[in-house]
Amino acid sequence: MSTLRQSRADRRRATEARILDGARELFAEKGFERTTIRAVAAAANVDPALVMQYFGSKRELFTQAVQAFPAQPTATDTDVLVDQLLASLGLKLGGLPEGTLAMMRSMLTDQTAADYVRAALGRQIDGVGAALPAAEDPELRAALVVTTLLGVTIGHQLLDLATLREAPADRIAALLRPAIKALTEPLE
Amino acid sequence: MSTLRQSRADRRRATEARILDGARELFAEKGFERTTIRAVAAAANVDPALVMQYFGSKRELFTQAVQAFPAQPTATDTDVLVDQLLASLGLKLGGLPEGTLAMMRSMLTDQTAADYVRAALGRQIDGVGAALPAAEDPELRAALVVTTLLGVTIGHQLLDLATLREAPADRIAALLRPAIKALTEPLE
DNA sequence: CCCCTCGCTCAACGGTTGTTGACTCAACAC
DNA sequence: GTGTTGAGTCAACAACCGTTGAGCGAGGGG
Numbered sequence: 001m002s003t004l005r006q007s008r009a010d011r012r013r014a015t016e017a018r019i020l021d022g023a024r025e026l027f028a029e030k031g032f033e034r035t036t037i038r039a040v041a042a043a044a045n046v047d048p049a050l051v052m053q054y055f056g057s058k059r060e061l062f063t064q065a066v067q068a069f070p071a072q073p074t075a076t077d078t079d080v081l082v083d084q085l086l087a088s089l090g091l092k093l094g095g096l097p098e099g100t101l102a103m104m105r106s107m108l109t110d111q112t113a114a115d116y117v118r119a120a121l122g123r124q125i126d127g128v129g130a131a132l133p134a135a136e137d138p139e140l141r142a143a144l145v146v147t148t149l150l151g152v153t154i155g156h157q158l159l160d161l162a163t164l165r166e167a168p169a170d171r172i173a174a175l176l177r178p179a180i181k182a183l184t185e186p187l188e
Numbered sequence: 189m190s191t192l193r194q195s196r197a198d199r200r201r202a203t204e205a206r207i208l209d210g211a212r213e214l215f216a217e218k219g220f221e222r223t224t225i226r227a228v229a230a231a232a233n234v235d236p237a238l239v240m241q242y243f244g245s246k247r248e249l250f251t252q253a254v255q256a257f258p259a260q261p262t263a264t265d266t267d268v269l270v271d272q273l274l275a276s277l278g279l280k281l282g283g284l285p286e287g288t289l290a291m292m293r294s295m296l297t298d299q300t301a302a303d304y305v306r307a308a309l310g311r312q313i314d315g316v317g318a319a320l321p322a323a324e325d326p327e328l329r330a331a332l333v334v335t336t337l338l339g340v341t342i343g344h345q346l347l348d349l350a351t352l353r354e355a356p357a358d359r360i361a362a363l364l365r366p367a368i369k370a371l372t373e374p375l376e
Numbered sequence: 377c378c379c380c381t382c383g384c385t386c387a388a389c390g391g392t393t394g395t396t397g398a399c400t401c402a403a404c405a406c
Numbered sequence: 407g408t409g410t411t412g413a414g415t416c417a418a419c420a421a422c423c424g425t426t427g428a429g430c431g432a433g434g435g436g
Contacts, residue, residue, distance in 0.1 A: 007403085007404095008402085008403055008404075008411095008412075008413070011403095011413075012412085012413065015413085015414085030297070031296065031297035033221045033222060033297065034221060034297060036392085036393070036394085037393080037394065037395085038392090038393080038394095046414075046415095047414060047415050047416075048394090048395090049395085049396080049397095049414080049415070049416080049417095050413080050414055050415080052394080052395060052396080053413090053414085057394080057395085058393095058394065058395095104296070105296050105297065106296075106297070107296075107347065108219065108292070108293050108294075108295075108296050108297070108342075108346055108347075109218070109219035109221065109222060109293065109294070109296070109297050114347065117347065118347055118348070118349065121343070121347070121349060122349070122350070122351075125349070125351055137355075137359070137363070139351050140351055140352075140355045140359065140360070140363065141363060142351075143343065143349060143351035143352050143355075144340060144352075144360070144363055144364060144367070146343070147339040147340045147342070147343035147344075147349070147352070148336045148339050148340065148367070149339070150339040150342065150343060151335040151336050151337070151338040151339015151340065151341075151342065152332060152335045152336065152339065153339075154296075154335070154338065154339065154342065155309070155331065155334075155335035155338060156335075158296055159295065159296075159302065159305065159306055159309070160306070161306065161309060161310070161313070161331060161335070162310070163310075163313055163327050163328055163330075163331035164328075164331050164332075164335070167325075167328045167331075171325070171328065172328070172332070174375065175325070175328065175329060175332055175371060175375075176332060176371075178370040178371075178373075178375065178376075179332070179336070179367040179368070179370040179371045180367070181370070182366040182367040182369070182370045183363060183364075183366075183367045185366075187362065187363075187366065188366075195433090195434095196381090196382075196383070196432090196433060196434075199383070200382085200383065203383080203384090224422085224423070224424085225423080225424065225425085226422090226423080226424090234384080234385095235384065235385050235386075236424085236425090237384080237385070237386080237425085237426080237427095238383080238384055238385080240424080240425060240426080241383090241384085245424080245425085246423095246424065246425095
C-alpha cells in the first residue's frame with residue numbers, strides 16, 4: 001500500500017468515496033435496476049453490508065451517487081443561448097459527468113430517475129423559453145430545442161452511434177447550430 | 189362469456205394473442221427487466237408456466253411481442269424526405285405502435301434492445317444520408333436528423349413532457365420542419 | 377365409447393437480490 | 407493498560423424471479 005498512517009476518519013471518508021465512485025460508474029453503465037449492491041461493493045473492495053450501513057438503501061446510494069444535473073443556462077441573447085446549449089452537450093473533453101449519464105441511463109425504466117429528469121428538463125425548458133424572442137409558442141420551441149439536444153446526447157453518449165462518435169465535436173456543434181437557430185426563429 | 193363454441197385451435201390462438209398483447213403493453217410501460225413473466229401471465233389470465241411453454245423464454249417472448257420497427261423512408265427529394273420523417277414521428281393518431289415503444293423503453297438498459305435500436309437507427313441514418321444532396325458530411329447530417337427526431341419522440345412518448353403532450357401534432361411538425369431542413373442544407 | 381392429444385394449472389426448485397444482526401478487530405480516549 | 411467506539415466482515419433471511427416437470431381435464435378422432 002502506498003498510503004500509510006491514515007486516521008480512522010480518513011479511512012472512512014476514503015472508502016465512502018470509493019463506494020460512491022464505483023456506484024456512479026456502474027449506475028451510468030448498467031442503470032439502476034441492473035446495478036447490484038454486491039457489484040458496487042466488489043468494485044470498492046468492500047463487503048456489501050458496509051454499503052448498506054453507510055447509505056441505508058440502494059435508492060439512497062443512487063441519489064447520493066448521482067446528485068447533480070448540468071446547470072441550465074440563462075442568457076437573454078439568443079445567439080449566446082444557443083452557444084451555451086451546444087457547449088453543455090457534453091461533446092468536448094470526456095463527455096458529460098458520470099452522474100448525469102447515470103441519471104439519463106435509468107430515466108426510461110426507473111420511476112425516480114424519470115421524475116427527476118422530467119423536472120430538470122422542465123426547468124431547462126422554462127429557462128430557454130424565457131430567453132426566446134417574442135415569437136409564437138416560446139415554450140413549445142424551447143421544448144423542441146431541449147429534446148433535440150437530448151436526442152443527440154442519447155445517440156452519442158448512451159447508444160454509441162458510430163457516426164456521431166467518429167465525428168469531431170466542433171463539427172457536430174457547427175451543423176447543429178443552424179437547426180437550433182431555426183427553432184427559435186419565426187416561421188417564414 | 190360471449191364467445192361460445194371455440195375450437196381448440198381457436199382458443200390456443202386467442203390466448204397466445206392475449207399473452208402477446210399483455211406482454212407488449214407491459215414491456216412498453218415498464219421495460220424488459222421490470223416486466224415479469226408472472227405479470228404478463230396475470231394480464232392474460234393465464235398461468236405463468238403457460239407463457240414459458242408457448243414462448244420458451246422471457247427473451248423470446250420479448251422479441252416475439254415487440255417485432256417491428258418503423259420502416260425507414262426512402263425518398264430522393266429532400267422536401268419529401270423531411271415530410272416522411274416528420275410523419276413517422278408518431279405524433280398523430282395514438283402515437284407509435286406499442287412494440288416500438290417497448291423497444292425504445294428498454295434500449296438504454298437492455299443489451300439486446302440497444303443492439304437492435306442501434307442497428308435500426310444505423311439503417312435509417314444510411315437511408316437518409318443517401319437521400320441527402322451532395323452536401324458535406326451527408327452521413328453525419330443524417331445522424332443528427334435521426335437523433336433529433338429520436339429526442340423529440342423520447343420527450344413526447346416516453347418522458348411525457350407536458351409541453352410536448354399539450355401541443356398539437358401539426359404545430360410540432362411545422363416548427364420542426366425548418367430545423368430538419370437546416371440540417372440538410374449547406375452552411376452559409 | 378375409448379383413448380390419445382393438448383391446452384392449461386399446480387407446486388416446486390435454484391439462483392439472485394436487498395437487507396439485517398451478530399461478530400471481529402484495530403484505533404482512539406482516558 | 408483498559409475500556410469504548412466504530413470500521414469492516416460473515417452468514418443468513420425473506421422475497422422475488424425465470425424456469426421446470428408432473429399432473430388434470432376437456433376435446434376430438436377412431
